[in-house]
Amino acid sequence: MRFEFGTASRIIFGAGSMSEAAPLAAEMGRRVFLVTGKSSERAEPLFENLRAAGLAITHFNAIGEPTISLAQEGIGTARDAGCDIVIGIGGGSVLDTGKAIAALLANDGDAMDYLEVIGRGRILANPSAPFIAIPTTAGTGAEVTRNAVFSSSEHRIKISMRSPLMLPRLAIVDPLLTHSMPPDLTAHTGLDALTQLLEAFVSIKANPMTDGVCREGLTRAGRALRRAYEDGRDAAAREDMALASLFSGMALANAGLGAVHGFAAVLGGMYHTPHGAVCASLLPDAMEANIRALRERAPQSPALVRYEEAARLLTGSATASAEYGILWVKKLCGDLKIEPVSAYGIRAEEIPDIVRKARASSSMKGNPIALTDEEIESIIRTY
Numbered sequence: 001m002r003f004e005f006g007t008a009s010r011i012i013f014g015a016g017s018m019s020e021a022a023p024l025a026a027e028m029g030r031r032v033f034l035v036t037g038k039s040s041e042r043a044e045p046l047f048e049n050l051r052a053a054g055l056a057i058t059h060f061n062a063i064g065e066p067t068i069s070l071a072q073e074g075i076g077t078a079r080d081a082g083c084d085i086v087i088g089i090g091g092g093s094v095l096d097t098g099k100a101i102a103a104l105l106a107n108d109g110d111a112m113d114y115l116e117v118i119g120r121g122r123i124l125a126n127p128s129a130p131f132i133a134i135p136t137t138a139g140t141g142a143e144v145t146r147n148a149v150f151s152s153s154e155h156r157i158k159i160s161m162r163s164p165l166m167l168p169r170l171a172i173v174d175p176l177l178t179h180s181m182p183p184d185l186t187a188h189t190g191l192d193a194l195t196q197l198l199e200a201f202v203s204i205k206a207n208p209m210t211d212g213v214c215r216e217g218l219t220r221a222g223r224a225l226r227r228a229y230e231d232g233r234d235a236a237a238r239e240d241m242a243l244a245s246l247f248s249g250m251a252l253a254n255a256g257l258g259a260v261h262g263f264a265a266v267l268g269g270m271y272h273t274p275h276g277a278v279c280a281s282l283l284p285d286a287m288e289a290n291i292r293a294l295r296e297r298a299p300q301s302p303a304l305v306r307y308e309e310a311a312r313l314l315t316g317s318a319t320a321s322a323e324y325g326i327l328w329v330k331k332l333c334g335d336l337k338i339e340p341v342s343a344y345g346i347r348a349e350e351i352p353d354i355v356r357k358a359r360a361s362s363s364m365k366g367n368p369i370a371l372t373d374e375e376i377e378s379i380i381r382t383y
Contacts, residue, residue: 001207003254006164015176021132025132058078065268069152086101088132092140092275099133100214102130128165128169131169158265178272183230187336192280197218201215202307203252224237260363261363264279273344282380295337
């Protein structure tokens with residue numbers, strides 16, 4: 001047995017833990033490049049604490065999904081201001097933007113030098129500038145992953161800048177920051193975390209360490225996601241989902257993903273679909289396609305046992321079958337008002353191209369069985 005496990009250098013979890021960011025940042029640098037989303041309301045206490053710690057702040061708004069031009073603008077601003085530490089506080093897009101800027105601060109060149117597929121694919125030579133990741137949603141786990149995802153409208157594709165040197169120096173996960181998420185965002189991000197946990201659990205690259213965090217994460221997501229959706233002030237449910245999200249990031253960074261994320265990356269690039277929502281819409285059908293293919297062509301695969309175990313963890317039933325797990329996820333998606341994938345305007349004539357791109361995606365490499373084109377297409381045509 002051989003495996004590796006990489007994550008953020010330090011993780012702090014707990015209600016109110018955001019207050020620890022400023023004194024820890026002061027140990028890493030003096031000029032902070034602070035990346036937030038469209039609204040910086042939840043970051044106001046952080047602004048105050050950073051100023052009180054004597055740190056200079058350059059504020060940068062990362063609005064919408066990360067793009068190459070946004071990263072270029074951010075790195076230019078950070079370099080001009082002489083920033084030596086980056087803090088990202090927000091959802092996955094904000095954290096990915098901050099992660100990329102921190103990497104480029106410590107390396108020459110620009111984003112295109114290091115991007116996969118459409119870029120020059122250079123390998124980062126130096127560790128990123130110190131980066132502190134503070135998530136305000138519970139879904140992507142980007143605070144502990146080693147890549148940043150960018151959207152290129154010109155190429156109709158989502159691509160990554162990826163390196164173990166991009167892992168954050170510090171991840172601060174404060175569940176209180178997620179209490180104000182509206183129900184739809186709670187649903188989309190929560191189902192993204194659930195999908196990441198499930199796909200990493202059945203991945204061909206799973207290992208004993210990722211198995212442990214996946215089991216814990218699936219249990220917590222199964223009991224808490226619906227509660228967090230129905231009552232955003234349910235502190236126990238929010239804490240469970242913040243942990244599930246954190247664990248999903250740790251798992252995917254080390255065990256990979258599967259067919260759902262293979263599709264999600266492609267559809268996000270071609271149709272600008274919201275990532276978590278499209279993952280949720282595809283998850284039950286991808287589970288069904290994988291389980292059917294495994295039963296037909298690999299009935300001894302350990303992934304079948306994993307799907308059954310995942311069903312029991314999610315449902316809390318000691319006798320749940322893999323098929324019952326599919327039904328449970330379908331009902332959960334319905335209860336959380338997840339739109340079908342057809343809502344995103346996918347054109348029938350582009351489905352062969354979508355299938356081809358999904359098959360070639362990096363996420364598909366972790367899928368528990370190699371699906372045929374017909375099986376891949378069945379996932380996207382089930383509307």
